[in-house]
Amino acid sequence: MERNKGELIVFTKDIKNEMAYENDNNILCGISRDVICSKLLMRQIKHEQEVKTFQEIISDLTTKNELYEDIFNMLIKSIDEGIRNPKILIANFEQDIKNIEEIKYKYYEEDKNKIMIVLLLEKVNHEAENKIYEKYAELLDKYPDKIINLRIMRLWGRNPKDIIDEGLKQW
């Protein structure tokens, strides 16, 4: 399924420059605990300019968007409690939706907001995943008018980029 312009936020504790990549999904930024990498910030990194800290970016996001704040508070913090080194990817497709997607959104009378939450775990973690599913349900209850999808995928030693690409392609 073709994706057009969207916003994709990658949360990971050990993000490297090569993980803040662009693809057909038009990833705009990646966030680590220490560094934020966006299209702009990637350029900053390349030019050794000062980059924003993780907390600054979170602060920006959360003041601009209550939904992000809730995702962060309800999901990410709960995951941090249960999983070491979580790799979390949140995609928000606010896009000029074409063809089938546009029709679908009209059908659901959506405001063309689509949130995809992709959690990349190193391996299966039932306790943490149960917590995630519970928090996800709370998120859906709070935002019944949004299309919020959740995928939990496992790395099993693979590069996150590889399964993110594949996962989003199949979604």
Add this chain to the structure above:
Amino acid sequence: MVAARLPYIQKFVDQSNHNYNFLCDIDKDRYLDWVITASFYTVLHIVNAHAAARNHPFKKIFDYESIHTQRIAYVRSNLRDKYTDFIRLINESFNARYDALYFQNYDGDINEFLKIAEDFRKIAI
């Protein structure tokens, strides 16, 4: 009128039973991905039957995902205590079908998926 819809409802029950029988027949150690997939499709048709019995059919209007989204919303509203299991099964079946490393690497307990399928089969249609 439920009676008029009985054949329609029954076809979902039959399909669920068919998938469950397949689930029971396969080698669960060897075909973990199909265990999860068959569990999911056992459950999916139970949900379809439950919805059909309440005159809430899922409409294939645009694409697969639209039905999928309708079904998730239905489970959230009408089978609330099963919702988390349903979401888990959707997620895992998706991974099982599309992640080439899944059946070799899955390190969870597959009996969990059998139990979810069996729990759904106990739902009064």
